[in-house]
Amino acid sequence: MSASFLLRRLAYLALTAFLVSLIVFGVTQLLPANAATMILGEYATPEALAALNQKLGLDQPALVQYGQWLSGAVQGDFGISLRTSQPVGPSIMSAFGRSALLAALSLALVCVIAIPLGVWAGTKRGGPTDLGLSVVSYLGVSLPEFVLATLLLAWLAGPAVGLFPASGYTPFSEDPLKALHHLALPVITLAIILTAHISRMVRSEMVDTLESDFVRAARLRGLSKRQVIYNHALRNSMLPAITVIALDVGYLIGGVIVVEEVFAFPGIGRQLILAIQNRDLPMLQAGALIMALTYALANLAADLAYAALDKRIQYK
């Protein structure tokens, strides 16, 4: 991986970030109600509205507003929430931290479960394990997160089982066990859905690799099946798996929004839904921008990992 590849990829990320910020700002500019009307209510006098518009900078042309918003956003200042009248930056960042913990735990669990599962099914192709896994994963990719989350909530948090709390959040610093207890159901939901996606991909990669010439050559050299799978096939199946996991970060972000809503988890997804329901423009812009940038960064990380692991591909 050369320095110029890295530079080009970073420039590309910057361009994406810029375009995303334009889209986020542009879409939210289309909001039918003006922020000042929302703060002061429908019956405010025109003078009061004009004064507040001026104070909020809403009387400026859209391009000037975008410039001000962007320069603030770069410095972490996303304005004042219209719903809570608190600065958006700190509250969205702490919500992001909680969501990141949720997402990281889910991803870690998925990697531990989905990759071995996919490899196992791929090596036992056509067997009962393989068939069972493909049926279950088909179900998994066809079940929206909110259905699974609600069913798990009804079953595992219901009075009959009562294994987990139905909603809420405890900080790790306060009580680590209770924190994990609260995180369990959202993490399990996300892990099940993502495992369905990723184990399917790992399986099909494994099947392809096991049929390739170099694996046959390794078998012909007299290496044991185990050695072939672990030293040859697995390593080559990991590359596409990394890309799939990075692409699934997009799913994960969508899943996080839904799951946080179901389990009343105070993360960035719930903030976003609250912002939409309350037409809280600054919060909406900040939340959408941060989520989109997270996804772009995940894709960059996947590209870099790919380039670092696959020596055949010469990135210039």
Next chain:
Amino acid sequence: MKTLRALLRNPQGAAGLALCSLVMLTAILGPAIAPNDPEAFHFGARFAAPSAEFPFGTDWYGRDLFSRILVGARSTVLLALLATVIGTALGAIIGVVSGYLGGMVDEAIMRVTDAVMAIPSLLFALMILAALGSSALNAVLAIGIAFTPGMARISRSVTLQVRSLDYVSAAKARGESLRWIVLAEILPNTIAPVIVEGTIRVAFAIMTLATLSFLGLGAQPPAPEWGLMIAEARDHLFRSPWPVVAPGAAIAIVAIGFNLLGDGLRDVLNPRTGDHA
């Protein structure tokens, strides 16, 4: 016809075709074959388990869940199809024009689609809904717009393959107009991969539409939309699982049907290009 026969020989395709036909029939005939009035309250039978009278049980007002799901099939399935058609048509046109023109126009369009695709599709749909306001039709529009860049990329890549073929050069040599070449020569030849992708997208559209309604941003009560039914059932979650299980299973069955049909079509129509999407 040949495609249909090949599809029926493919186990996934046959199962998907059967499921989707059943779903479409339900969506069209739903209100006619519903045994009960979907809005009628049966207070004597609240939270009933499935029985001969109420095949899927009843909800907190004693409304028949089976009838509500049959009636709701129309709004959920047909709206999801509409969203997919919007996204597919927009995306195909943008992709074909971009791929055919090439150069700076292509570069600019592709950079913008890249940026839009850098926004997770549920998030993008949420942003559009925030701008347009919550309603079932706006949710359809939001999903259609969110699908557009992905479809544009696929039809662009097919266009790049088709562009250099002889019959396109022949049309150019005949002096045909740009519109004619794009609409009559290139677009029809991108149909197969676009239909495959579109079919799989229907499953996504169903799930996203239900998710948006669940979040309170799509269909509004008392519509028997499946996602909304689950959202409303949350207040009575521990009394009876049936108000969640029944619409949840309905969503899953429709999504499985379109996923199977899409996979089957992909195997039949173009066995190789499957994994590019």
